[in-house]
Amino acid sequence: MTYRIESIINPELEVKLQQKINLKTKPIGALGELERIAFKIGCIQQTENPKVENPAIVVFAGDHGIAAKGEVNPFPQEVTSQMVYNFVNGGAAINIFSNTNGLNLKIVDAGVNYKFPEVFDIINAKIDFGTKNYQEEPAMTLEQCEKAFFKGGDIISTLKDGGTNTIGFGEMGISNTSSAALLMAYFTKIPISDCVGAGTGLNNEGISKKQQILSEVYKKYDPKNPLEAMSVFGGFEIAMLCGAILKAAELKMTIVIDGFIVTAALLAAQAINKNVLEYCIFAHNSNEKGHIKMLNFLNAKPLLSLGLRLGEGTGAALAIPLVQVSVNFLNDMASFDAAGVSGETKD
Template sequence: MTYQIDPIANPELEAKIQHKIDLKTKPIGALGKLEHIAFQIGRIQQTENPKIEKPTIVVFAGDHGIATKGEVNPFPQEVTSQMVYNFINGGAAINIFSNTNNLSLKIVDAGVNHTFPNELDIINAKIDFGTKNYQEEPAMTLKQCEESFNKGSDIISKLKNEGTNTIGFGEMGISNTSSAALLMSYFTEIPISECVGSGTGLDNEGISRKQQILSNVYKKYNPQNALEAMAVFGGFEIAMISGAILKAAQLKMTIIIDGFIVTAALLAAQAINKNVLDYCVFAHNSNEKGHIKMLEFLNVNPLLSLGLRLGEGTGTALAIPLVQASVNFLNDMASFDSAGVSGETKD
């Protein structure tokens, strides 16, 4: 599995973009993170006049074998399929936020333990009816893992061909915070105890039990690379997001990274190709325990800190308008010359 991802460094263009930003009718640096985002997206698109086109959020859903035991999750596994119906019916937070900000929303069955009607408005990319329980055996085979990456890539290729150049990801899968914690520990080498949080609402006793269970799982395996780690610990939805992230970067799309689960998928993607990080804008700092440590490991700063830990891509949906505003000010805000405003004096 190889993804040809070009680095975005271009000193001559970067100087032009920065000069354009600095000449806007404002003090230098006065728009803070928005200036950094405008600069980054100009570099991603290799232009002084970047555009956000058909921004889309793709929510991948998949079930996890460990959820059937109910030891690490307070909600039963069938909530995954029930929430997919909620997405389709427009009743979830991601629907509300996507509608509020005029974002296209796609729902993917990556591996839900349920058969959805053919007429449902859903992308059928099902690998299997949920992963295996990694307490007993690897979550998936290497072949299934590769297939997940490839299906995620194919979905992004199709969206790019339809005109989307800005993409965000969400997820749904009971117990996927357990997979994310295991992947986080593998890629960052942070102890499991510091990677495990409350997920969908565990109390302190539940968190302690979850830490012990996942610690035992972690010790059971010795994956040798990113793909093996995803096959052992991951979920179909997480693997598809990893493949989607890599393909989006290869296609020079702007990638908006959501919270704990999506960042776990990114950890795997960047282990495969570091250049993927050039294309990523980090939406928010999730309230799930391990997320801030993930962001510190990647040495990145998110746009928002709202105490969210819902998933679904909700942080992404809230951040995309800020990304759009960054591009708009770069393209449309007057310069000192065009507005006839005196600029900063030089001694």
């Protein structure tokens, strides 16, 4: 579980990048967050001329044992497999957003409680047919958790070998907001009641019941390290996300982080290797209750605030075009000298 993730800090390059940004035909700072993104991607790629190449979205899907009881989720567990069918058929929001923005969309069966036809355009990385119910026992074994980490990393390595250097992540799994809330509480030490939200649409009574159930689950276990916490509370799709995020950083890829569940995976990843955060751009502020607290814990500044809480990587798919335009302005926008425009006057 060792990842060799190098820091992107390079003072000499940083000076050159900032100078290049400042000399574009605009007032200093006039492109706001786009300037920050351009600077960061230059640092990630260690160049004054970064590129966004073959951007992709990877959606990991998995089922959760606790969902079978229906106590923390308003939708039945079968919705996970049904939504994977929807992804394959091109009918989901992530399909529309990916198609619109020219993103390579990959769907991964990390552990859905269903056997998909082999002809489906799905990456079969299934660990098992859903996790166990953590009300009764850990969600998965340590061996299963490690396997999920490595499989997530292998998927990213394949994409990198195919020319992808910018990647966004999404997920699908009924009850995965419950796992994310438990992981959030473990890694941030925020009270579990402040981590639990509506998920796929619980009313106030449902949220209260979910808080009570997850509080009991949280007290039941005492994980000693990030891998153990993921094995106890996580889902196969969340564990695979964590491994994928770590591998993407090791491969020096730009990582676009989606909402509540993907950020929960990132909490585990940064507990394993803090340098992973240097490769992350945060797509949006989800409307799921705990997400803003996660972002604050990570000192993260999201690009968008659109009231989204769908998952699937939809926020990442909307943010990647902003990443692309940031790189393009850095490379293609004229400098004052090149355009023959007078720059700032000096006293």
